[in-house]
Amino acid sequence: MSVRRVPSESGRVPTAKAAPPFDPELAVVLAALNKESREPVTPDNLEARQERDASTRPRPTAEDLRADGRFEVTELRVPAPDGPDVTLVSARPAGLAGPLPLLYYMHGGAMIMGNAWSVLPRILSEWVLPLEMAVISVEYRLAPRTQYPGPLEDCYAGLVWAAEHAAELGIDADRIIIGGKSAGGGLAAALALLIRDRGGPEPLGQLLLCPMLDDRDSTFSSHQMSGLGVWDLTSSATVWKALLGDRYGAADLPPYAAPSRATDLSGLPPAYIEVGSAEMFRDEDVAYANAIWQAGGQAELHVWPGAYHGFDGMAPQAALSRDARDARTRWLRRLLAQSGALGGKRRDAS
Template sequence: MTPSPAPRPPYDPELLAGAPVFPGAIDSPEPFAAYRARAQPTAAGLAPLMAELGLAHTEATVPLRGLPSMPDGAMTVSLIRPVDAPLTEALPAVLDLHGGGMVFGNRFDSFLPEHLRWAAEHRLVLISPEYPLAPEHRAPAGGEACFAALRWVEANAVELGVDLARLIVAGVSGGAGLAAAVALQARDLGGPALLGQLLVCPMLDHTGSTASAAQFTVARGVVDPWLQETNAYAWRMLLGDEPGEVHPYASAWVADDLAGLPASYVDVGSAEVFRDADIAFAQRLLAAGVDTELHVWPGGFHGFDAVVPGAAVSRRAVAARSAWLGRLLGP
């Protein structure tokens, strides 16, 4: 007899009631192309909330030279800053990396309402690069380009009004996987030193070998915007069909040594694909002596707080991240 699959943790009822109908698995070229063709967020679309919060948006160009994984070029970055903060005032900065499995999305996906409120509440600069996506640019191109953006911030800190003693890297989902890669590069390649890394439901594990990866699949009929079939397809686009030895800057899951990384915040839903890999990564950070805060939000599917922001568990998750930032940055 075929053994019955392991039961899944339940979804939070409030999240379940508020969730839309997700598109199913994006596991082949047709749904991938359709999803990429959907309307993308823009600066204009975010303008009303930025005006309400007293924030200003500017753009800059970061040169990309000498990256091992891609030819020389340039990358646009968006910068969000409180309008009443002159550039002579050095503010903390968050390199904010958008989600989308490293294969979808644009830099304005980073500026979720929650992140814009970080800039207002904690008086900081958000910096979001238009990093290269797979399959056009295989991993570790995205992580290397994001690290180049961090180095650019370091080189231009005075002009940008950034306090280099308070640099944080943050991301959601695929962007959080890139944030972990940036933190590894900053440690390994001579800085700049990071104060912290904030990893929200990070996409870390290319192997798909955990129990939670097996629990959240099309065959299990789950309600989730990121199923294991989609996850496996995204990693194939990132690494190729036969990736061979995978570098930690492509998949932080394979990093042997996590010592020396900055203070870390990791959170994930209990009812999603990335749960077990994210818990294991946080445990490894702790074992390596890294100051680490871990949250497993009960009943949360992937990206639950952005999809159903009014749910009680979503509000708790958003508040916990902001509180961690406040403690890290200090008065």
Template sequence: MRFEDRLDEAHLALLETIPAEMLDLSDVPTARATLAGRAEAMKEQAPEIPGVEIEDHHIPGPDGDPDVMVRVYTPSGVDAPMPGFLWIHGGGMVLGNVAMDDVKCKAAAASVGCVVASVEYRLAPENPHPAPVEDCFAGLQWFASNAGSLGVDPARIAIGGGSAGGGLAAALALLARDRGVDIIHQQLIFPMLDDRNITRSSHYVQHPKVWNRETNLAGWSALLGKPAGSEDVSPYAAPARADDLSGLAPAFIIVGDLDLFLDEDIEYAGRLAAAGVPTELHVMPGAVHGTSVLLPDHPVSKRWQAIEMGALKHALTGGG
């Protein structure tokens, strides 16, 4: 059955509203501006989330590189140290910014009761690998080193991200393990993990109004500075390339069954579990890439959001 034939009316209507320019990576500046405009419009329509303070910090970047902006979201009026959650935005490695996830980060801070730090990492193609993941690692190091002044319990720090941010979070989990930085959880939301694009789902999703095979190959090639699927790709760029997944932080992965990342995410979850990493996997029927963000009032999105926030709360506080 064709991809389009499996979409419900709400998704079909959504796709009609997606500007073609937003996913046209032949013109990255226009795609960035289009996505930023749409994200800002969605943010203006979202309900207010009171009781969360926001502060931007400019921290030292990797050696010899520019400073990195980290936006911190802190629940108001809490004196005891709280768990911390480092979040990484999506955008196919070439698009997006911290601001587009303000609502999500405020909601996580308020509902889970944690301090959220969101990293403004450098984007490809201007800044190919390893710049994005090294910026994220700089953010994690700063978050952990300054936990006390930020009101964070350094023994309860998790990382996570969506789409490209999910892939960067998975890569960051590998870096944290290999460089001796402790994290307790990795929250991977429809993560972008494998540059090879050889799975069934990576071929199946080619609709121009969702993140599709063409845009995915372009995003990976921009990050790598060479064609996606090339030899000698670092697992810190494409985590699915990692040979050893043992010793990683417990993982939560959620993906829609109409997402081109479906198969690679399922495979990665299975490999994590086989390596002895506690792993929770959810496949949401009828969801495309970004359903939970683009259609927040859809029934599948409400289930998704409850599962996602429940998993984060359980990981950070033991609550469900």
């Protein structure tokens, strides 16, 4: 497959020689990966990669996630206006009376892989239990079988349903944080834009972890870091084309398909954005935070030095991974504390 090389704003395709060094602990883990794990995704191997992911990625059952009664876990089917029912996996600490704040989460997997169940063990231990909140993980449809806007509409339908059924779910509809990692982070950013423009449950914040935002592959870092970590331009072009189909490369692509296309980032909920200095998504994620600031919004940006894409999942015990988890938790804790102090005023205003 030939990789599309899109000119930068200056009209020239970015060229790069030097690259930021990887964090030493992370570099050891990266070097130990087998060749298969770093193989680019292409149109020819896309189906095989999806089958391999489905057969090898851990998919805990609801009983597994209940962890001997520590959590209440329910799988839900909710109606979608223009498609099949959407599956949501709802979990909360057992025995806690509601209403609890909610993390509405979209899994990663480049829009072609992943599932709603596999991300939950870490979310339950890192956030749900210590912060006394609930989580709903969305099983959105994957590309290329379902192309844009199908996956985003799944996420929107699930969020609207959850907010409308907040009382029976034991959640606080005024304290919903939307979030996700990689492709899920891109969906969370797109969902925030869609809610702002279409209307819907107003999120308290958006947690964007190394989000996949830009289909154009025109940033300096997308060329500088291609193939050095776990992602490259060939893989990026493959998955964006799988998602967008005939809209791939279109000048008028809507921002809900690729949030970096947005020209107006005003009126969005506070954002937490993180990315590694040594990954392809670095420049698009930094630019997104900057655009939010320029629009008068709130964004907390972390660029982790020497980190590649998905570093904390691959090297969870590394010092940099622990720092990243701590920073996310502090932001969530601070956002929830502020919302708790202002909760009465917000409900009165509504």
